[in-house]
Amino acid sequence: MRKLKSNELIDQFNKIRELKIVRGEYKNNTPYYRVTGTVNNRHIDQRFKEQSRAKAFIEELKNKEEAKRSGLKSVKTKLSQEQIDDATAAFNRIPKGTYLTEVINFYLTHKPQEDKQISEAYKLFIKDKKRIGNQTRSINEYEYTLKKFIKTHGYRLCSNITKDDVTKFITKGNVGRITQNNRQRIYNSFFNYCSKQEWITKNPIANYQRNKIVTKTADYFKTEEVHTILRYALKDHHITLLPYITLAMMCGIRRCEIEKLDWSKIEFNENETTIHIDAEIAKPDSRRSFTPERIAIELLAYCNKHNLIKPYPKNFAKRFRKFKNDTGLHYSKNKFRHTFGTYFYAMCQNADTTAFVMGNSPSVLKEYYNGLSTKSNAEKFFNFNLF
Template sequence: MNHGKECWQINIPALYSPKKKRERLIFDTKSKADAKSRQLKAAAQKFGSNLPTLSHDLHAQVVKVIRKLEPHGIRLEEAVDGYLERVQQLESSITYSELVDAVVKHKRDRGKREKYVGDVRQKGRRFLPFFGDKKICDISTLEIDEAVSNLEIAPSSKRVYRRYLRLIFNQALEWQMLDKNPVPPNKKEITERKEPSIFTPEQVQTLLHGATDELLPYYVLAVFCGIRPTEITRLSWDKVHFEEKVIRVGSSQSKTKLPRLVKINETAFAWLKKFKGKSGKIIPDSFRAKFDQNRKDTGLFSAWSSDVLRHTCATYHATLHEEYEKTAYLLGHDVATLKRYYFQPVLKTVADKFWKLRPKN
């Protein structure tokens, strides 16, 4: 009876239920119940007729597995398919060490600059002691976090290594070797950042007056024109147009591979004009040793920091022109990067003194 009405019910064991759990079906007429009962019996007989093809031990294993899966709502077929997919993934996967080598080769084959390729190799190989021989499909986010945490470097450097690690796994994702990247992106952190180091006008004067003709163009292009050190090493004198007072940094010289024209301002021109008519590379092959020695001779070696000449140029240029967009274009950056990493507030009188620096003769 169901709420005072006559009804018929059928109890279905979990073994014969499509839902793989016990079911109770309710019917309002006996004919409907009988029809469903005959259908279920036929299915049970068909199921039973297949059992003789299984050994007793195998049948016992099947029943045992089904019972293990029941609490999780997983069908036997789903479990088998998932397992086979996992086996296939393992068989087709490669080790982390092999992935690093493949990514490095891929970057080089695509024409990436050797410095960038070297950075990918160096940063990627730093994690070989942690999971070099492990299949990439088995490397978890937890392992990534532990490996980065165990690097004995500054927190800011750890963020750089994590970024390169994510780049390497992104390539595996692009090659369809993984379903997802185990390296999450760096969390945005608002931290107190030190002001960029710059030279005073007096320090720049000491540097320039103490430089030989081999070193002077490098200093001038960096501190007065804001050209990147790596870009200067790729430039030749035919890119310096003295008549138009511009320097063409082509795509093959530019770090961003975007060409740009850099204006030779009056201060830079005053120091560069004696080199008009020169040819070949601006920076000689023997530059590095002489560069280091010159910094020691001028007493600026200890005060030298990464990109200090570009920071100096950016600071005094932005202070003089009071247009961040103009300075950002000069540096080949955006305004946000300029303000965050390159600019240090200085007095206008100090900037004026910087731009009035001239050779002795």
């Protein structure tokens, strides 16, 4: 007899039967896999959500037919013939020396409480993140990172997703180690949510090894360059950028926070000036208020007096590009904020205080700014006289 194909079996009449797997879609565009054929003069027509389950069904039929042809009907038992066939097929698949009751107990312990498609789980995940008050920025990050995975695997059950399925999307494209770690964080959050809902028994990437990141030294402006920047910012054709530069370089506020900061959150009093960063715009989702240094207070007061009250002016990118060209200095990402962090930490020599003002953690702050500048250079930075 010729070798059987993967979708063929021999029935109890010793005839080769072929079963076909055809992909189709329901009206709601959800895919299914249909198994059709005839075995023992009985028509087979079954639908499955995944191709792997359709193939497993054919494999199970093969084992049952083999059991029927093995002549086990003479065994005295209360089981029906169908149950005997099913048990025989199961014994043929389990490792040698393993009892069937062990397999059943393991299954009952680890079986998800509910089957849920990835696409459904994703919608509920995003809905829950909105319910608990995650910021729009965070929601957008979840949606952007997961959308291609959902498009590819949305029809599959959460319980059938493997580590390899997820890893391909974490490492996809020519992206750096930090980006991969950020993706892993989001996928980990999603599958932890699925686990809590008991749609899966274990997060498929629970043991995923994150990339080791070697923190680079922060790039910051030297005091002479800071003076150049401030002199150019006070010129008429660049004056609209002065509020942004002051808040970023002299106060250490993040660009994404400055974009949403309302000028009314800068409180001007006779004795002191206070900047309030509300939790709604703060990156760590935690409110902070602090009093800036003298040079920053003077610059903010100048902006307030001359009605320069838009921290992030219209056509910012175009204005800032011209400003960079005019100053002739090298600008890197977050260089204004890194400049403040470098000098403020060197001046106060207190990681907790610096971390609070910048809305950061002391450990991260030390990695970036520890030992970059001296206290004397920091005093030059904050005691510069403009007016």
